[in-house]
Every structure is written in C-alpha cells, then in structure tokens.
Amino acid sequence: MTTHDYSIELTWTGNTGTGTNSYRGFSRDHEVAAAGTETILGSSDPAFRGDATRWNPEQLYLASIAQCHMLWYLHLATQARLVVTGYSDNPTGIMIEEATGAGQFESVTLHPTVTIASGSDPAVAEELHERVGDYCFIARSINTPIHHEVTVHVR
Known part of the structure; x- marks a missing residue:
C-alpha cells in the first residue's frame, strides 16, 4: 500500500x-x-455572510469532485483506447441546511461534455463515467451521491 x-x-x-x-x-x-x-x-x-468574489468551501467541494472525475475519466479513456479531444463540465450540487444551521450536500451532479475522435465509440465514452467512481479518490472518500448527465460529441 x-x-x-x-x-x-x-x-x-x-x-x-x-x-x-x-x-x-x-x-x-x-x-x-x-x-x-x-x-x-x-x-x-x-x-x-461571505464575500461573493472569493471561492467558498462548497464551490471547492464541487471543484474537487469534478476535477478528480475528469482526471480518472481521461485515464480510463486511455486504457479503453477512447480518444478524447475535449472535456468540460459544469457541476452542480444541492446542499440542505437544517434549522440548526447544520447542513450537508444531498447530491452532486456532474454535467460533462466530452468530445471524442471519429471512430471512437460513444457508448464507451458514456459508460466510462460510471466506472470513474470506483477509482476517484474524492468520490470514494465522501458519502454524497454523485450523478452524471453526460453529453458526448463525435468530432
């Protein structure tokens, strides 16, 4: 280990x-x-009571999940011989705040848009997103459900 x-x-x-x-x-x-x-x-x-011009922990939480997902996705794409030529994401999260002021994220949804080279399999491009959770260190370390709404473009 x-x-x-x-x-x-x-x-x-x-x-x-x-x-x-x-x-x-x-x-x-x-x-x-x-x-x-x-x-x-x-x-x-x-x-x-925070400053909207600065990063907040909730945004950084979403960023860490999305970054880890993307990096593992690109790794798995290489292994699957899927040629990815573009990747972007606009992750969203829903946080529930209780009357006591305590709260937690109820869910996170990743919205990756992946562009793959002609000849690459769009079905594989979508399926790999489901496999990322088995490897992503951040996803494996949290209990927030992570959903995927994937868009695949073939170039």
Missing part, C-alpha cells in the same frame, strides 16, 4: 479589529495555500 501526504496552509484574514466578538463583527475571508501553488482567496458563501 502506498500513502500520499497532503498539507495546506489555511489563514483567516477576516479579523476586523474585534475578532469574533460578535457574529456580524468579523469577515469570513481566508487564504488557502500550498507549497508551489498560488494562493486561493476564500470566504464563506454570501448566504453565510
């Missing part, structure tokens, strides 16, 4: 002078960094 270690730096930058003295008295702004990468400016969702 191989292990991989990951680390980031998370720094809250939202102290407006009084810390967390009151719920409305501080900013949710923060920075996410890792060695060798650009800093991600983060906040909470505007519904939770």
Whole structure:
C-alpha cells in the first residue's frame, strides 16, 4: 500500500479589529495555500455572510469532485483506447441546511461534455463515467451521491 501526504496552509484574514466578538463583527475571508501553488482567496458563501468574489468551501467541494472525475475519466479513456479531444463540465450540487444551521450536500451532479475522435465509440465514452467512481479518490472518500448527465460529441 502506498500513502500520499497532503498539507495546506489555511489563514483567516477576516479579523476586523474585534475578532469574533460578535457574529456580524468579523469577515469570513481566508487564504488557502500550498507549497508551489498560488494562493486561493476564500470566504464563506454570501448566504453565510461571505464575500461573493472569493471561492467558498462548497464551490471547492464541487471543484474537487469534478476535477478528480475528469482526471480518472481521461485515464480510463486511455486504457479503453477512447480518444478524447475535449472535456468540460459544469457541476452542480444541492446542499440542505437544517434549522440548526447544520447542513450537508444531498447530491452532486456532474454535467460533462466530452468530445471524442471519429471512430471512437460513444457508448464507451458514456459508460466510462460510471466506472470513474470506483477509482476517484474524492468520490470514494465522501458519502454524497454523485450523478452524471453526460453529453458526448463525435468530432
């Protein structure tokens, strides 16, 4: 078994002078960094007093699922000799917030649009999306159901 270690730096930058003295008295702004990468400016969702011009954890959650799915899909396509020439996705997620303020994602739907070379099998292009969940580290680590609404174009 191989292990991989990951680390980031998370720094809250939202102290407006009084810390967390009151719920409305501080900013949710923060920075996410890792060695060798650009800093991600983060906040909470505007519904939770965040800054809409910064990434929020819910968007990053969707991004991590979609990125992992795409990368494994491309890997599986190579193994299946499926020639992918284009890939894009517009993932969506539904999060349920309880009256207590706690919440969780009810579902995530990936909407990949895949372009394959002439001579590649569109049925294989669709089927591979179902297999990705067996390999994607993120999908295997969460309990949110992930659905796929795939569009395949043959070039």
